Amino acid sequence: MPELPEVETIKRDLTKMILGKKITEVRVNNPMVIREPSPAAFKRSLEGLTIKNILRRGKLLILELSNGQALTIHLKMTGQLVYPGKAKNSRVAFHLTGGKVLDFNDQRLFGELRLISDWKKLKFVQGLGPEPFDLTLADFKDMLSKKKTKIKPLLMDQGFVAGIGNLYASEILFRAKINPERPGQSLAGKEKETLYREIKEVLSSAIKHGGSSIDDYVRLSGKRGDYVRFHQVYGREGKPCVTCGGPVKKITQGGRGTYFCLKCQR
């Protein structure tokens, strides 16, 4: 579910709502989502710690704690954080000072919670490419020139650039008017510049609107993200292209659905 804009939205909501609070109790309702340490040690170690800092790297949320450790949360496809939560149907419930509960919900159980001493040493983090907002145009051009991979799966490759997923990859390429099947290195200088601009534009606009709620994603408050109304191609197979009126096409790339306009994206 959540890509960079959704995770960033949750990060900002969390910062407002729970930064500085103490975790008074942890209830593990489904131990499957706890990857390390053991669910019992996870619970025991977390109780009593205070949330000192809240960060995001790619699609990963990081809560730095008063003992120097970090709680990392990857929402994968259907993970949600809700505060104040209901502590019902949640996979893990974090009780905080003040009596309210932060719920980690996750229908498909792909989500991953970890309590670790140094989040920067996580294999997943080590493999991440640059944050889109830290990326310079010169570096981006250079990175593209080395890649034969099709541009859409390339944008989704977390080792290339961190944070872009299936939905925003389609939206970004539509706005940049680039065909998703083009090899990365085939883009002209001008196209690379446009793509670079649209990555930042689409992601920042999506953050501004609280992300995209399609099925599961909700903000910390439980409210829906509002960016769906700005979507131009994602999920619009067969519907008219907002630019030319032709039908939006859907193809499969790397097992994921790609939406685009054959006429507008070259």
Added chain:
DNA sequence: AATGGGACCTGCGCGC
């Protein structure tokens, strides 16, 4: 290096 497939899970909507 690039690409394709399957795996991890649950639940929804669709066609029959």
Added chain:
DNA sequence: TGCGCGCAGGTCCCAT
């Protein structure tokens, strides 16, 4: 109404 299939904002692992 019920069943089977395909599909879903992610990532990892293995094969070619």
